[in-house]
Amino acid sequence: MNLRAVRSAPRPRRGGAPEDAFDRRLLAPMMLGAILNPVNSAILAVSLVPIGAAVGAPPAATAWLVSALYLATAIGQPVVGRLIDLHGPRRLFLAGTALTGVAGLVGMLAPNLGVLIAARVLLGFGTCAGYPAAMYLVRSEADRTGRDSPAAVLTALAVTTQTVAVIGPSLGGLLIGLGGWRTTLAVNIPLALAGLYLGARRLPRTAPPRRTRGSLATTLDLAGMALFAAALVPLLLFLMHPSAADWYLPATAVLAAACFARRERRAADPFIDLRVLGGNLPLIATYIRALLAYTVAYAFLYGCTQWMQEGRGLTAPQAGLVQLPLFGTAIVVSAVTGRRRQIRGKLLAGALGQIAACTLVLLLGPHSPIWLLLVVALAFGIPQGLNGLALQSAVYHQAHPARIGSSAGLLRTFSYLGAIVAAAAIGAFLGHGADTAGLHQLAWFMLAAAVLHLLVTVADRSLRQVGAPQQDTPAPPAAAATHRGP
Template identity: 65%
Template sequence: MTTALQRLSPKADAPEDRFDRRLITPMVLGAILNPINSTMIAVALVPIGVALGAPPSQTAWLVSGLYLATAIGQPVVGRLVDLFGARRLFLAGAVLIGIGGVLGALAPTIGVLVIARVLLGLGTCAGYPAAMTLIRGEADRTGRDSPAGVLTVLAVATQTVAVIGPTLGGFLIGVGGWRVTFTVNIPLALACLVLGALYLPRSHASRQGLRAVARAVDPLGIALFVATLVSLLLFLTHLHADLWWLLVLSVAAGAALAWWELRAPLPFLDLRLLGGNLPLLATYARSLLAAISSYAFLYGYTQWLEEGRGLSPQVTGLVLLPVFGAAILVSTVTGRRREIRGKLVAGAVGQVVTAGLLLALGAGTALWLILAVSLVAGLPQGLNNLANQNAVYYQADPERMGSSAGLMRTFFYLGAIIASATNGIVFRDGATTPGMHELAWVMLAASVVFLVLTLADRSLARVVQRVDTPEPT
């Protein structure tokens, strides 16, 4: 069956032997909306709770709702990108983002606001798989590997830029209140629609071809995948003993998913392919561990700064700005270096140091030291995200690039949900300094496992050897 990558038709005036740089703007814009929305809400939870009379147990669903939608939607939408092409899914996602922005701006209750966040999560699912598919498609079209700078820009856009979310959220709340954190998605969605329609290549599949592709969607596999993840993520989000049945349901659905996917003629998750690609599975594991550490810091440190240190949302956002600056700087400086393993080792060490610094903080810690912690925390944010993304790009099957990239994001958000659940446990009595120290120990454990897994993964050296081979002229 012809893949979506083979059906993509570049613009007539696109350079034949070079990456079409007109794709970069819509790719980056579509990709930033998910991480920005996932972290911007961090400084808005308290104002939203006050405005709508919602306790923390309800406002927490504003975080969990987007995480659930994203973790489930990324590989599903990624598979649809593989089958139907990036353009269709990119534009459909932009429409959902616009609807979510309008609904959030007008939401009268916390329940409606949660629905808006779910729509934003689903709508932003298309950006990253579509971008990775387009980069792979350009490599196939030109016969040359895509420039390392393009992958660097994408890494910054999809993951590193997430750390500016609290800063942006604090600014928007100061300008127009918490509803502006939803309203801002409306013009961004319109921009995605315009740029996507102008520059993303069309798929030339006929109606008959689309029917054939639709038969490859594997709806049962997708349904079982959704059931497995929903039950697992709901259990992890709440971690109550009386919700044990969710874990049982997840295991049962996962077993049924494995049984079906091993027999389906065109599986949603090709388990045989995944099982034979241990380097890719190791990258997924590293993404999960990196997310536990980075999101525990991003949410836990943010809450502690507001409650434990007594800073305002606006000042907290500014204090976190060095995280963004350091991550951008290290991604830019190291982005063109093909080597992956060294970046991951340095990133793991940076996470260990960050956790150690958090153990030294207290309610009376000087502001300069708090800023220094933010600066150090940005270094692994930039290194790990870039290296893991590049590893997936070279390790994944090109015909399943969208779903493989989406699955990496699922593992990443699974780690984020674990971090969120951990925050709820250690901050059970509020975002106190002892609670933050408990969180630091969890981050330290995840960072050490990340480091050990990276040092033990010999396949990373082979990835470098393969990408360092001369490109065709």
Template identity: 65%
Template sequence: MISTLRRSTRQRRADGFDRRLLVPMITSSILNPINSSIIAVSLVPIGVAFGAPASETAWLVSALYLATAIGQPVVGRLIDLYGPRPLYLTGAALTGLAGVLGMVAPALWVLVLARVILGFGTCAGYPASMYLIRTESERTGQDSPAGVLAALAVANQTIAVIGPSLGGLLIHLGGWRATFAINLPLAVVCLLIGWRRIAKTPAPQPGRIGVLDLPGIALFTAMLITALLFLMKPQAAHWYLPALAVAAGVVLVWRESRVEQPFLDVRLLGGNLPLLATYTRNLLTCIVGYCFLYGFTQWLEEGRRLSAAGAGLILLPMSLTAIAVSAITGRSRAIRGKLLVGSVFQVAMTVLLLTLHSGVALWLLVVAAVLNGIPQGLNTLANQNALYHQAEPERIGSSAGLLRTFSYFGAIGAAAASGAFLSPGSGIGGLHHLAVFMLVAACLCLLLAVVDRSL
């Protein structure tokens, strides 16, 4: 009987997608969103514990964004070169290390260091998952089930929703250090299932560490750090930061177009306009979504005079809508249709924001949240599916990592825009100015979906 079951299991794995991989894929891919969302409720108690103002505790958020934006394509490239298993396990170990460091941190700067390690540790999950999906498709000779990509999207969106609530429960039970301690059991689970279920395979592109384009990575890192530091706090006095970012970018493109094994194959990217369009759409979608998340929430509390709990309840339908839309449409292979519908709803939501006033009815605020949830469910999934088909197979890991990098660019740009337009006392006028900014991004996203016939 046991041998029969084993034979049937082997047969399923030979004929179709090995669904045993779903658990390690989903478990590792949620490490980043859970640490991105759980910190929202930890900032105040951490500031109280260390006597740190909000301007200093904000680095706990920025540190993770910076490390992840840089680490995603770097770790993705390592996965392309050496396979997913070693990077998956290393990432899980770093996540556990960051959890321990956060539990014993004696000062705020140690916590910031822990968040940097978390950023790099949680980088492997998404590019490793995309790599495994691609290799399963090649092994079976069939397109991987659309539901697999949908499962990743739904899992990440669900975790982002419950993250703040989970953080509040952990703080209630064990204080703010418990929000770092949660990474220990998660890391152990990833290590165990990754060790057992992700097979040892020969390196896809074997070679010494010299194969890795370290100068290219250094230039890419310099470009991102200077650009992101400026976006976090844009001021005329910081003009040198975007100048340095542009200079590093120019040198990066010049160098990467001349080396045999570049970190960023700019020649390949330059010839893959559909993939560049997907990155741009993802950036614009994240700008609109995070402007709503940061800016609209801020206006609800300061302009509409809602409590933090009340603002959270207004936003809850947005997250639930995004999860439901992803779950319902996930098995559909349509990409362009999802992008068109999602982009239209983005435009509609920003137009609605332009009509709001300080005394607007609560139900209309809920409608705005629902309208924003639809494109968050459709566009995120569609862009992920588009990347899967557009990226070169030998660079699926680094291509998936770059998609996440563009997401974080959008998040940081949205945070900067929200801070610029919604200054203290700006009121409904500030929200309207932010809505115009969002409307421009939404219209550009819709235009890209309309003109991109490759979809």
């Protein structure tokens, strides 16, 4: 593959920073881009009810505001990540951030639910560039300096997104109190302006691809991307509302997936190189772990919160406060363990932690004391902090360096698949009402997923070397950073 070579020669740096150190001026745009998607998810959690009341839509209709974001991001993350692999992060980051601002404006002025859903789709695609761009920059800085990027950078990314999960609902409530539900969309406008400013000033400029005859550097596998979307959309739609009457959706997904696999194996420069991915079993195992880990995490977050209100009798604010220890513990765990490079131990502890936490859920009942609810939330916070950080670090080390953007995007895709599987499970076990019997059935489902997570981790012997000191992975040339903004 003819990619642009990295310019590893020393460049002038500001502030007297060492030439072979990670350029910390990149941290601000990296973190801002990475939080655009999760902050919108967190804020929406508290704005669905006022939006439904304002536009006269039932909960089944407003749920599409959540589904629209999941669909757009699950498809868009690897697509935009692949574009970043080919063209560098700057242009894609700026374009995505601008689209985020446009989506915020459209949502703020939306006259009805249909326009709001369209705004959420735009928002999903607009926020797709942030995380793949951040992972690309971490890798390109390692190539430039000749040193592996500090673990603190990956930790900062993980902690930032988890912090947003803590403050997101509170921020959403504050915004609604100040200006109504429209402010929860309008907040994307100043965030986008800040992202455009930071991205334009700090992200590296990349040289345009060389347009030589037969060059693969500028080839976009549009057919592969379209087939990927054609396979994923019906699958996600079926998982959101499983029904035997909708059998044609998984059948369509299987047919499109078969066409996608056939196309990618024959393409000269495929969107997802199945030959490389198929030979990278450790990375595939990481994606499976992400699916299982986030299935458990989202099932607890949304299912147990629903039970706290309907089965335990807490108010919505009380249920939200009970969940705070989960996020707080996750942040502390990520910060404390972030500098430890060994990934296998974190994943094993994370899987065992989820098993223990799911077992505790089986002890909950309609009269459980508040302290027990807090203990359960704390128990889920520990694996949350370990798994999120370890999975991100695993992809960084296991992915082909020239495809780090699309590989990071696929990690987010599998995470959202876990969220959608969790939503389907919640609908199956709590659809009749969030009583204690349904919660315990959901807990057994979560426990099964956590055990599978543990088995996949134990069986993966390659994890012993992932993140080990002095591990150097031969990397093909990546995109060239020829000039940094002023």
